[in-house]
Amino acid sequence: MSTDNAIAERAPAHRRLANLLIEYNFIAIFVVVVVIAAALSDNFLTFVNIANLFQQAAVVGVVAIGMTFVILTGNIDLSVGSLTALCGMVVAVLMAAGWDPALAVVATALVGLLCGAAMGATSAYGQVPSFIVTLAGLVSFRGITYLLTDGVPVSGLPPSFAAISSSVIPILPGLGLTSMALIFICLCIAGGLVLRFTVFGEYVYATGGNPEAARLSGLPTRLMITAVFAISGVTAAIAGILLTSRLRIGQPTAAQGLELDAIAAVVLGGTSLFGGRGSLLGTFFAVMLLQVLRNVFNLLGLGSFYQMTVTGFIIVAAVLLNRFIEMRRGRG
């Protein structure tokens, strides 16, 4: 068979290109939407607007990174909105109590990590569906958020803390991205590298693709599930810190429904809710696609009611497209 294999090792170039295009269809869709946006509004392709896009996408984007890890294992994390709000409040409360901002940030990240790991461990070792565990998290974390200050926002944060989100860093002449946008992009790259080039990433896909086969291959599947929820907890904490830094107050009502935006982005990016298939690249483009849509509506002067309506349709259309592609490939 070895000679057969050597010949058939690589499919013809045009076939591979077509496969790539199908595999990464979300990029094509993204480009189409950007072209339409640029045609509709002269203001769209300006450096100021592009910088804004990244800035606005950062919070949901960071949360969607952790969510991608969770969904790749075939689980779901509904608690991220509440956890983001909780961590945003924790960091504010700590600084109001006189903590150094750097220390407060590290402590908050740790809180996120522990909350996530606790939920993951409960789900994995207690064999409770993550949907239930994180639904409980969604309710309880929001409750704790209110309890921290009796529902009162925390203000008067140190100016150095605001710098975390809004320092402008020049990328190209004329294009400067805020630190918040850069943090989002860097986390995406880091996460993507972990998924593609580490054994940990390999285990994430295997655990989601077939938990039984993974376990019988000696993989620590329950530890893996705990770990991805810990990652999701950390990204929610980072999102909370960025949010509080940008708003300059700790707002306990912040980030309501953020979990749904994040899940929508992950699914739109082609990650299967059953686990084992998907990528952070897809999530990144989906986050930006949703942001561009919002931006287009704003530029056209259409209100958020239109945005919400259309966004729903686009998610369904994208998922149907992916389904169709898979059926053509004979996986359906």
Next chain:
Amino acid sequence: MADDVLVVENVSKRFPMNIVALEQASLTVRRGEIHCLLGANGAGKSTLLKMVAGALKPSGGRISLEGRALDLHSPADAARAGISMIYQELDLVPQLTVEQNLFLGHAPGKAGVIDRRVRSERAREALQRIGARFSPRARVEQLSVANQQLTAIARSLTMNAKIIIMDEPSAALNETELEAVFEVIRDLVRQGVSILYVSHRLAELREIGDRVTVLRGGRTIATYDVADTPDTALVEAVIGKARTLVERKACPPVAGEVALSVSQMRGADGLMVENFAVRWGEVTGLTGLNGSGRTTFLRSLFGDLRFEGAVEVGGRPYRPTHPAHAIRRGLGLVPESRKTHGLVLDAPIYKNATLASLGGRFAMRHRRERERVRPVLDRLSTRYADLEQAVIQLSGGNQQKVVLAKWVVNGAKILLLDEPSRGLDVGAKADLYALVEKLAADGAAVIVASSELDELYAACDSIWVFHEGRILDRYDPSVIDREAILKATILGDQHVH
């Protein structure tokens, strides 16, 4: 002919992108006949069955039932016409009762309200016709696989089926259960129902088939009278060229050191094993009826089930509590179901093959992993186009080789194979056992569990018979004949030799 129930004439099926699954297939099933369909994996059996059952539309040809041409658009159409299909994975709803399952989709009643009394009565009748001894109120999930099989047959009867198609009913049954199902089939045939029976196993066709049609490469080769046709002719028709049936060849006794020994093991489901041992270079078989403890034993050895007792691997005590421990000590398990337990189906071939041997490393270097896998897959003569290919696209035999490769790549020296040949055709099976022999010749200790005694008899240096969770005895197939071992698997302790 008036006696022909189902006539399939020159039916063909093409899928998009010019894949021809079936070309010019023809067969005729007579009234009250058990007609067998025989063919290797990929010969087009499933495609043909699906078209007869209305799940696929033929691209050409004619299917007629009792002289009337059929134009089926759905399985419901076929059921209405009197064609009933029983799939290998029975399409029953496990949480519902037998009665509910029997009439699912055609419950008696008016305006959507089910007449439970009539349903009960008819369910009882249908179960009586097949001589079932379980209650119509039992929940299907609580029945044995054989009784579920009977439920599926009874369901066909409630739909007034003229012909019942059975797709490899024997795959999940042991020999006594199978005999019970056969009894029912024979009885139905006497009542005028026709059966189209699909199987890989020649012995089964011999036992119940009247005539057999052989499919190969999408074409029907010929229809034979079962009684007048020798095995070799059938095998030749299936494989396409003369190939000998697996026969026991003389092999020297294994002289290696003991690789794994169990002086005593007490485990789940009443497992109780004493004085089991396998040597390096030995292929040993575990046989016994389904549920006799073969699988439990292998899973216990692999750290997947807890056990008490004394086990040694390579002369040192061995007490695994997790598959990872077993893997570290050089064990590898090829599980009973490769699709649900053995493979990540959507993942590429090379990732499946390296999954067990990535532990303790940080970086995933894809190129190096591919290079590591390639020679192993070649050695196992695996057919694939591209290592990046999803493993789901491979045939069953090649999928099994990928599972095996996973352990060879990891350097496992003690291989536990649980029903490795399930669902493989004759050629792929012979291939697999040739591989097993090769691995053993390279020094591995191989334990093969199978319900197919013939395979073990041909391939193993020794055979252990399990009965109700215990090992009865160790047999040496070079000195004891197959019938004696078979008797022991069925009779258990009553059998004295």
